[in-house]
Amino acid sequence: MQWLLTPGGCLYNSCPLFVELFRNTMKDSQKSLVLLRQIIRSTDMQEKEISRLIGLTLPQLILMQALREIGQMTPGELSKEVVLTQATVTSILDRLEKKKLILRERGSEDKRKVWISLTDEGIELMKGAPATRQELFVRHFEDMQPWEQSMIVASLERVAYMLNAQHLDAAPVLDIGQLDRASEDASE
Amino acid sequence: MQWLLTPGGCLYNSCPLFVELFRNTMKDSQKSLVLLRQIIRSTDMQEKEISRLIGLTLPQLILMQALREIGQMTPGELSKEVVLTQATVTSILDRLEKKKLILRERGSEDKRKVWISLTDEGIELMKGAPATRQELFVRHFEDMQPWEQSMIVASLERVAYMLNAQHLDAAPVLDIGQLDRASEDASE
DNA sequence: TGATTTAATTAGAATATCTAAGCATATAAC
DNA sequence: GTTATATGCTTAGATATTCTAATTAAATCA
Numbered sequence: 001m002q003w004l005l006t007p008g009g010c011l012y013n014s015c016p017l018f019v020e021l022f023r024n025t026m027k028d029s030q031k032s033l034v035l036l037r038q039i040i041r042s043t044d045m046q047e048k049e050i051s052r053l054i055g056l057t058l059p060q061l062i063l064m065q066a067l068r069e070i071g072q073m074t075p076g077e078l079s080k081e082v083v084l085t086q087a088t089v090t091s092i093l094d095r096l097e098k099k100k101l102i103l104r105e106r107g108s109e110d111k112r113k114v115w116i117s118l119t120d121e122g123i124e125l126m127k128g129a130p131a132t133r134q135e136l137f138v139r140h141f142e143d144m145q146p147w148e149q150s151m152i153v154a155s156l157e158r159v160a161y162m163l164n165a166q167h168l169d170a171a172p173v174l175d176i177g178q179l180d181r182a183s184e185d186a187s188e
Numbered sequence: 189m190q191w192l193l194t195p196g197g198c199l200y201n202s203c204p205l206f207v208e209l210f211r212n213t214m215k216d217s218q219k220s221l222v223l224l225r226q227i228i229r230s231t232d233m234q235e236k237e238i239s240r241l242i243g244l245t246l247p248q249l250i251l252m253q254a255l256r257e258i259g260q261m262t263p264g265e266l267s268k269e270v271v272l273t274q275a276t277v278t279s280i281l282d283r284l285e286k287k288k289l290i291l292r293e294r295g296s297e298d299k300r301k302v303w304i305s306l307t308d309e310g311i312e313l314m315k316g317a318p319a320t321r322q323e324l325f326v327r328h329f330e331d332m333q334p335w336e337q338s339m340i341v342a343s344l345e346r347v348a349y350m351l352n353a354q355h356l357d358a359a360p361v362l363d364i365g366q367l368d369r370a371s372e373d374a375s376e
Numbered sequence: 377t378g379a380t381t382t383a384a385t386t387a388g389a390a391t392a393t394c395t396a397a398g399c400a401t402a403t404a405a406c
Numbered sequence: 407g408t409t410a411t412a413t414g415c416t417t418a419g420a421t422a423t424t425c426t427a428a429t430t431a432a433a434t435c436a
Contacts, residue, residue, distance in 0.1 A: 028337040029329040033322060035344035040228055042351040045271050057393085057422065076383060083233050088424050090385060095422075112383040112432045134221060140350040141217040148346070149216040155343035156223035158336070162328040163230040245424085247392065264414060276393050278416060283391075300401045300414045 032159070046133055054128050059084075059092050064101065064118070068126045072117045074107075101125060220347070234321055242316050247272075247280050252289065252306070256314045260305045262295075289313060 026034075051061040059082075066081050067073065073081070079089040093116060096102045101122035107113035118126070141149065214222070239249040247270075254269050255261065261269070267277040281304060284290045289310035295301035306314065329337065 028341050029326040031341045032329060032344055035348050038348045039351060040231060043228060137350055138217040151339055152343040152346060153216050153219045155340040156220055158340060160223050160226045162325060163227060165328055
């Protein structure tokens with residue numbers, strides 16, 4: 001499979017010729033992939049802007065977000081959540097600890113474990129820009145008709161499921177040789 | 189705004205209690221945000237796996253993908269496309285050039301510009317896993333009913349629009365041209 | 377008890393990422 | 407035509423990210 005065109009969000013929105021192409025010649029599956037890229041790119045840009053605003057790097061912000069949203073966690077759980085190795089998480093936590101944004105506490109029950117939580121300072125910091133972003137999204141969202149809201153949730157559920165399903169399907173094919181063969185067919 | 193809960197994809201799918209919570213007590217806007225996070229996380233994991241398989245780092249893979257999908261570009265265009273500074277792109281390109289995956293050519297018309305393109309070796313490498321992933325998605329997608337496919341495209345368009353709109357001030361700007369200009373400024 | 381497993385950290389190295397400064401070319405002003 | 411300004415890319419220097427492998431400490435198991 002090949003992309004017909006994969007412009008950034010701006011190009012897609014501003015170029016009438018591309019809009020035409022998009023509407024008429026692309027399959028819905030391809031449209032979905034293009035749109036997903038736009039969505040991810042847009043989110044990425046926003047997160048970078050937020051991290052700049054509150055003076056954290058992007059990985060640091062992501063860890064802070066996870067801690068705020070899920071609550072107290074061990075570095076191991078955190079590393080699974082953000083899809084980084086434990087060693088990487090440890091080094092990012094070191095910097096967040098130095099900034100007094102997180103707290104490390106040895107587990108009392110299982111002394112191998114370390115519980116990470118946000119300090120008051122950390123909670124305060126995270127009250128900043130990110131919430132505003134989400135609020136804006138929510139406001140836009142809630143301006144829509146209920147049927148459209150339901151439609152979007154159903155669609156996102158579908159997409160999320162399909163993306164997860166790819167992990168399942170691909171799992172038995174992690175042998176590189178097989179992957180290569182498959183991609184021979186895949187090209188064009 | 190606060191998240192009620194933001195579990196990883198697996199937790200959401202496997203924990204009946206959470207499914208219950210999700211269905212009944214969350215607003216659709218919150219559901220959408222949770223689902224978007226799942227989608228982004230899933231995509232991120234997949235990209236990391238792909239980069240590992242073909243022996244590139246994630247930033248390197250992302251540059252290669254952009255070049256494959258859009259074609260010849262200057263470092264400046266590339267940096268806008270992947271939302272990194274030009275200096276960062278230069279340093280990643282250095283490494284890709286050392287691996288003989290990309291080519292640098294001084295512009296003949298405007299000699300300040302440098303045109304980046306994939307070498308044959310680079311094209312060959314990129315025929316690997318990523319296409320397979322997309323194909324899997326497409327296959328799942330095309331198993332659905334046409335009405336459901338259309339619904340998903342419409343929903344993703346909506347979401348993409350709302351995420352872009354966040355770059356604007358609260359002003360309700362429905363003219364797409366203006367939307368674009370504003371989002372250019374927003375990235376600074 | 378001794379061996380194995382699990383959780384976190386440390387060590388060491390490559391890469392990524394940014395800002396600021398530098399260099400070469402293009403464009404504009406006069 | 408020459409000077410000033412702008413543009414496109416690279417370099418320099420600093421910090422942060424990220425990995426694998428080795429280490430330490432605690433729990434588990436046989």
